Amino acid sequence: MLNYFALGVLIFTVLVLFYGIIALHDIPYEIAKHRNHPHQDAIHAAGWVSLFTLHVIWPFLWIWATIYREDRGWGFGHHSQQALPTRVAELEQQLETLQGEFALLTGVKNPVADDSRGEG
Numbered sequence: 001m002l003n004y005f006a007l008g009v010l011i012f013t014v015l016v017l018f019y020g021i022i023a024l025h026d027i028p029y030e031i032a033k034h035r036n037h038p039h040q041d042a043i044h045a046a047g048w049v050s051l052f053t054l055h056v057i058w059p060f061l062w063i064w065a066t067i068y069r070e071d072r073g074w075g076f077g078h079h080s081q082q083a084l085p086t087r088v089a090e091l092e093q094q095l096e097t098l099q100g101e102f103a104l105l106t107g108v109k110n111p112v113a114d115d116s117r118g119e120g
Contacts, residue, residue: 025051025058028065036070 025047032040043065050058068074102108 021051025055028058028061031062032065032068035065035068037065037068039064039068 026044029040029044029047031037032043037043043061046057046061050056050061
């Protein structure tokens with residue numbers, strides 16, 4: 001009777017460890033799903049791949065899943081995405097001004113076209 005009990009405990013332990021490892025590797029996917037991550041399918045697939053790569057990439061999956069939040073995007077930098085078109089317009093205006101000044105100083109109307117002839 002004791003042998004059957006020991007066999008049952010052994011089978012139970014193996015099953016708990018097996019499903020525990022699978023649940024552990026789904027944590028980054030669950031985080032990505034909760035945060036509405038745009039790459040959640042890739043994170044889920046990479047979690048399964050990490051089972052076969054001896055869990056080497058799993059910490060990177062955790063970072064990848066937690067770095068994105070729907071309210072602030074990827075979280076890099078302090079500039080909002082709404083200010084980006086305004087900044088691009090300002091830089092284009094500065095470029096046009098500098099090109100105009102360059103044309104006045106050198107007498108060349110389009111410096112980019114003149115450099116493309118290979119005479120520079």
